[in-house]
Amino acid sequence: MGVKFPSAESFVTTKLDAVVNWSRKFSLFQYPFVTACCGMEYMAVYGAHYDGARFGAEIPRFTPRQADLLFVVGTVNHKLAPILKRVHEQMAEPKWVIAFGACASSGGFYQNYAAVAGIDRIIPVDVYIAGCPPRPEAVLDGLIELQKLIQEKGPRGAGGLNPRHTVDPLVLSRD
């Protein structure tokens, strides 16, 4: 990412990286891969009250070709897993994945033959938002975490075994 000179990264290229990352983080085109009840909270987040649009991540792109953020919202089961993998593969780099909700993060309360125990078993995930369903404030916090991640680290490559950020909804809900 950025122009590489034979010497160490110069001031210009790091500033260029920072500007490009800034513009990427504030114009996330999300692909809402919504399957279950978390979809209701997703709709609440993008409604007028909590308003995901003020973070730049407003327009949902229902085709992976035009999206750079894959929001996996709700339970993914083994019948759906090949489809999720294919959708993720069709997205162009740079791409990020947010696991929204307990089922997407870890399988949730399902420990059975049908549900995948967390989508990180299928695709690499950047931010996990815990909750069943997570409060909209927790979702927005997860989005902000992703934006910080994009600013600091830029587009991630494929792979990634280490979860970098987990959002705890109990700490964040303000009621």
Next chain:
Amino acid sequence: MTDTQTTGHPAAAGAPPALTALLQQTFPGVVTAHHAQYGDETAVIGRERMLDVFRFLRDDPRCRFNLMVDVTAVDYLPRVPRFEVVYHLKSLPLGHRLRVKVPVAAAEAGVDSIVSLWVAADWYERECFDMYGIAFQGHPNLKRLLLYEGFEGHPLRKDYPKGLAQPLVEMRPVRERYDYHDEYQPVRQPAEN
């Protein structure tokens, strides 16, 4: 259940409630057990004349069960017969309900399909087949409904291992803090690709 207790039912003490009595009178010997509680009756019938019984329940003017509410099954594994197929019926004109249970010893032999009587039973019977493996003789399209092609076994049977998943895609290695999920079977290629 083989007891014939009637609880809270407005019938004479010891006498079977109305719908069950009607069934016993029309088809002598078909009701092997019955019970009732608070106005809801259950009749356990034998498999042999089940289609005639259901046709009677649907068509007779004293019954008129025109709504097939549910078809499901239960696995009582150590017991013989192992499965029981449970039908819930409701009469919209007359307002009464009935639960009919048919014990099944071998899932492959199964029961007769009631799709010819209530078309709505189609997918309910397919789900029963998918989850328990009970065959419905005479069903027009008895194949899996909820699970995917390539899934082996019938997961709601009591001898299916509780957490055994059969993934279609290769699972990535993930570092988990608690190892509470059962092992996965080796990956198999999806049948359709």
